[in-house]
Amino acid sequence: MQDADFVGRLRLGVNIDHVATVRNARGGAVPDPLRAARIAEAAGADGITAHLREDRRHISDADIEALAANLTVPLNFEMAATPEMQQIALHHRPHAVCIVPEKREERTTEGGLEVAKDENRMAHFIAPLRDAGCRVSIFIAADRRQIEAAHRIGAAVIELHTGAYCDAHSEGRFAERDAELERLREMSAFAHSLGLEVHAGHGLTYDTVQPVAAFPEVVELNIGHFLVGEAIFVGLDASIREMRRRMDEARSPSNAA
Ligand SMILES: CC(=O)[C@@H](O)[C@H](O)COP(=O)(O)O
Ligand SMILES: NCC(=O)COP(=O)(O)O
DSSP states (O other): OOHHHHHHOOEEEEEOHHHHHHHHHHOSSOSOHHHHHHHHHHHTOSEEEEEOOTTOSSSOHHHHHHHHHHOSSOEEEEEOSOHHHHHHHHHHOOSEEEEOOOOTTOSSOOSOOOTGGGHHHHHHHHHHHHHTTOEEEEEEOSOHHHHHHHHHTTOSEEEEEOHHHHHHHHTTOHHHHHHHHHHHHHHHHHHHHTTOEEEEESSOOTTTHHHHHTOTTEEEEEEOHHHHHHHHHHOHHHHHHHHHHHHHHHHSGGGOO
16 A cells, blocks of 8 residues: 555544443343454454443453553543543553543533633643653544644644534534534644644434545544444444445545545
C-alpha cells in the first residue's frame, strides 16, 4: 500500500460493548467479547473500542485484561474521568484512552463531556495518561466551546458524538438531521484547524455512516451497536465488512465534493 493511500484511509474502530451486554443478560461466559474482537480484526477493523462503565453493565475488568493481552490492533479504552478508571488505564496503558461522560441512570452515553466547565480538573486528570504514552481523546458534542477546551487541556484527539444526528435520521426529523450534520462538518474542520485529530461515533448505521465518513478531517469512526445488531442477521464478519465497504466508498476520490 502506498503512503498516500494509507493517509487517506478512514480507520474503523469496532466497539464490542454490545457483545458483553448480551453475555451479561444471562450471566456466564458467552458470547465472548474477545472472540468478537478477533473476528473484527480479521474483518478489517483498525482498532477495538471497549467502554468499561463504572457500573460494569457490559464490559468487565476481565474483558479489558483479555483485550489488552491479546489484541493485534490498538485498543481504544473508553472510560469516565474517575480515579478508579485512571488507575486501570495506567495499569494497562492502552494505545488510546477516550474520556466519556457517564450517568448511572442513562441507557447509553447521552451527550458529550462537559470539558469546558471542568477544564482544570480534566487537564490534571489526563496528564498522567499522556505521560504514560496513551493518546487521550475527549468524547464531546460538536460544540466550539468544548473543542477549544479539549485543545487547551492538551488532548491529542476529540471524538464527536454523532448520536443526535443518527437519532434525528432514524426518527425522520430530516431538517434537524441535516442541521446536526452541518454542525458536525463545521466542527470537524474547526477541530482539525486547531491541530486536533478528529474521530466520530455513536449510533452510526449503514444509512448514516457515509456523510460523516466523507468529512476529510475525520480519521476514525467508532461503531458498535449497529454492527452487533446486524450480526444477528448476517454474522459479525459480514456486518463489519459491509460497513468498511461503505466507509471506503464515501471516502473514494470519485465521491469527493
Ligand atoms: C461512548 C460511547 O458512545 C460508547 O461507549 C457507547 O456509549 C457504548 O455503548 P453504551 O452507551 O451502551 O455503553
Ligand atoms: N464512541 C462511540 C462508540 O464507540 C460506538 O458507539 P455505538 O456505535 O455503539 O453507538
